[in-house]
Amino acid sequence: MTTLFISDLHLDAERPHITELFGRFLDAEARGADALYILGDLFEAWIGDDDPSATATFVADRLRVVADGGTPVWFMHGNRDFLVGQAFADRAGMAILPDPTVVDLYGKPVLLMHGDTLCTDDVAYQQFRAQTRDPVWQAQFLAQPLAARIAFAKQAREASKAHQSGLASQGTMETITDVAPAAVAAAFQQFGVETLIHGHTHRPAVHALDVDGRPRERIVLGDWYEQGSVLRVDSQGHRLEALA
Ligand code: OKV
Numbered sequence: 001m002t003t004l005f006i007s008d009l010h011l012d013a014e015r016p017h018i019t020e021l022f023g024r025f026l027d028a029e030a031r032g033a034d035a036l037y038i039l040g041d042l043f044e045a046w047i048g049d050d051d052p053s054a055t056a057t058f059v060a061d062r063l064r065v066v067a068d069g070g071t072p073v074w075f076m077h078g079n080r081d082f083l084v085g086q087a088f089a090d091r092a093g094m095a096i097l098p099d100p101t102v103v104d105l106y107g108k109p110v111l112l113m114h115g116d117t118l119c120t121d122d123v124a125y126q127q128f129r130a131q132t133r134d135p136v137w138q139a140q141f142l143a144q145p146l147a148a149r150i151a152f153a154k155q156a157r158e159a160s161k162a163h164q165s166g167l168a169s170q171g172t173m174e175t176i177t178d179v180a181p182a183a184v185a186a187a188f189q190q191f192g193v194e195t196l197i198h199g200h201t202h203r204p205a206v207h208a209l210d211v212d213g214r215p216r217e218r219i220v221l222g223d224w225y226e227q228g229s230v231l232r233v234d235s236q237g238h239r240l241e242a243l244a
């Protein structure tokens with residue numbers, strides 16, 4: 001039996017083949033797994049559960065089949081889809097996990113995060129994050145008409161693109177910054193775990209490191225821009241692999 005971890009699919013109507021790849025992955029693999037963990041950025045953008053998007057409906061329907069088949073589906077917010085709410089989670093049959101969360105994986109405690117909170121050098125992004133994770137901000141945002149929320153997502157997308165193409169000062173926003181080693185060490189210390197799994201940076205890898213004289217492992221999930229990326233864990237170990 002296997003537990004599956006994915007993140008950073010960035011599903012969007014503009015990349016239908018990735019949504020289809022995700023659907024095939026759910027049918028071929030997630031159905032029958034011990035559990036499916038989605039560690040954030042399932043969607044490229046999310047402006048409220050009332051957004052009538054065909055991609056969202058497809059994803060909810062297909063995830064629901066997995067959950068109804070007896071495979072628990074766990075979802076953690078990413079920096080793009082932090083506004084996914086309980087209404088959408090219910091439609092998809094998934095449960096929302098707080099970031100960070102420690103889960104028991106075949107007898108071993110494992111720390112799960114999206115990964116954006118580890119990018120502490122990205123001061124502008126952390127400010128945006130603090131503001132937009134505030135429940136008062138979220139309630140006010142979600143009370144706005146759909147058109148105003150769409151405009152915000154467009155602005156955020158443009159701000160993100162501008163930073164990525166180096167127009168603005170280097171080292172801010174999303175994928176440009178990698179995790180800060182001190183933040184990684186602090187997370188291992190705070191939770192006392194040997195293993196951390198996260199996404200966000202789009203730098204898939206298994207890193208061995210040492211914190212306080214103890215060997216630790218940081219597993220970084222890959223994005224689904226060109227192909228899929230999945231971490232399969234069972235009682236024997238783990239494999240981080242691409243999915244075409
Ligand atoms: C987060 C979303 C990108 C949603 C934007 C002011 C502006 C900072 C920013 C910080 C976050 C982008 C730039 C990101 C969410 C997207 C695209 C769609 C919610 C502003 C200051 F423009 F809104 F005023 N940010 N990043 N989206 O993490 O990449 O739908 S981001």
Ligand code: MN
Nearest residue numbers: 041078079200
């Ligand atoms: Mn992210």
